[in-house]
Amino acid sequence: MEPQKEHPQHYLPYPPHAQQPADDEIDLRELFGALWKGKWIIIATTFVFAVGAVLYALSLPNIYKSDALLAPAESSSGGGLSKMAGQLGGLAALAGVNLGGGESSQTDLAVQVMKSRQFVEAFINKHDLLVPLMAAKDWDLANNKLILDEELYNPTTGEWLREPDGLRGATPTAQEAFEVFSKEVLSVNQDKESGLYTVSVKNYSPYIAQQWVNWLIEDINKVMRERTIAETSQNLAYLNTQLQKTAVADMQSTFYKLIEEQTKSLMLAEVQEEFIFKVVDPAVVPELKDGPKRALICVLGTLAGIIFAFLIIFTKFLITRKNSEHESA
Template sequence: MQLSEADIIKKSEIDLTEILSAIWRGKWIIGITTIIFAVSSVFYALSLPNTYRATVLLSPVEDSQGGVLSNLKSEFGGLAAMAGVNLGGGKSNKAALALQVMQSRYFINNFVEKYKLKPTLMATEGWMLGSNELVFSPETYDAENAKWIRNVDAPFKPEPGIQELFEHVTSENLAVIEDKEKGLVTVAMTHFSPYVAKSMVENIVVEINEHMKTEAIAEANIKIEYLKKTLADTSVADMQRIFYQLIEQQEQTKMLAQTQSQYVFKTIDPAILPIQKAGPKRALICIGLTFLGGVLAVAFVLFRHFVLGNRVKQ
């Protein structure tokens, strides 16, 4: 039997009235449950330790080698290609590569190992303002004996591995934000201790510059060795000129790398000790949990009325 439009509207009004009536009859359950969630959310939010974020604003250092290679390519590109030498000459992507390296497992693991930050990052649960001491989780790390005591299943070990460390750092501590319009990069470190956050963000900038500098010098040495060997094997004057200029360019790369402390990124706005907390957002936590409690209470009241009530009637 097909219902008319008037019957459908009437049926909908009846259903809505019944829903509102069920909610009204269960108002005490909804109210008490919401209050319990609200009070619990306040205690929960207050139990969470503060976190602090230190940031540094960086500008990529311009590469002065691109022009030399472009000139060589335009003048001797064909001859070099015939000799099997790639002059390149494209735009340097040094800063973009450095950003990827900074967020890689290899770099982060080496950074943490060098500065012995694994317990600081993976085992702390707070920071004491008065004594400026980290609070370590007693179930995770024995600070007195410097020993990991986590209870984990095989094949995992009490001490966190590379993958676990990387996921924790990239999700909880490190944030790299690139502003492509302005050509600037913001690096941020978050931790329970503002002193640790500031120290880490400063050190990570130093380490990425040092890492890229070391890589550039090593690569330049390999290229110089190859170019010198190839130069000794050729008697073509134009090719010899190319090799001499390429060797000179690689020597210049080494010189710049050895003399520039800020090889890839130049600090525009250095990190300061963060005084204001970055988290947790206690107000949002309280609102969210209170709202969740109200929704669950309404759902329970409607379930009791429409499901359990119908079973009783049957």
């Protein structure tokens, strides 16, 4: 007679119809109960955060943005020079003459020059913008003047008062001014569909914002015009020298065409003020502020208070639950 086999269920720690205890599961009713008990913590924390956000938003000064809409000037493409570049590009390159890469390359170069450290430093020095750029903290609407931070700069003596930090002394360096100007003041954007450019400047004063936009457009046109004049003058001198050295008629004809196009480019650069950019829509004094977004700051501050209060209550709930489990064990 075979021994009776025990049913496999006899070796199970729990009957098949029973569920294992889940000590780590959170009872939602307990959690909602904890939230209800901590409602005053939620209200108080949210109130504190909301008031703090409002006070912070009100303490921020208004920022105004002025912008101008620009179009690439016809002279930036070189006129007939770009067409000649396609026909004579190989010979010009052989002769060591740069005929230019057309409208897009010249305007793109001008944008990069405008954002460059060298141009920004020269722009700040030329118009004496270091103090309004680095020491201003607000704008006096009644008197139409910037309010300077006298902890950084003494307007009476013209002395910078900040503490030196490493290689950066009391007076802001050119690198500091460039960082502030490029990150917080200037922005240049292109509309890919229309090809037009927007140059924008932010400042505490709407009048200063408009003035700086106008100065930027004038200066970039002047810088690019002077570069073209210097380059074409150098090209003409080189072409004339090579023309005197060759006796081949075909090469002389090619040099004459190159000289003609370089002369046209030089004439356009010398007479045209809006050499790279033409102003489609000039900068105006903005009547409304661009920032800060005070309503958004208040909303985000209130939400942060609610989340922080929930975290406090949830943490207290978990700690209390752990302690009760240890006591029951």
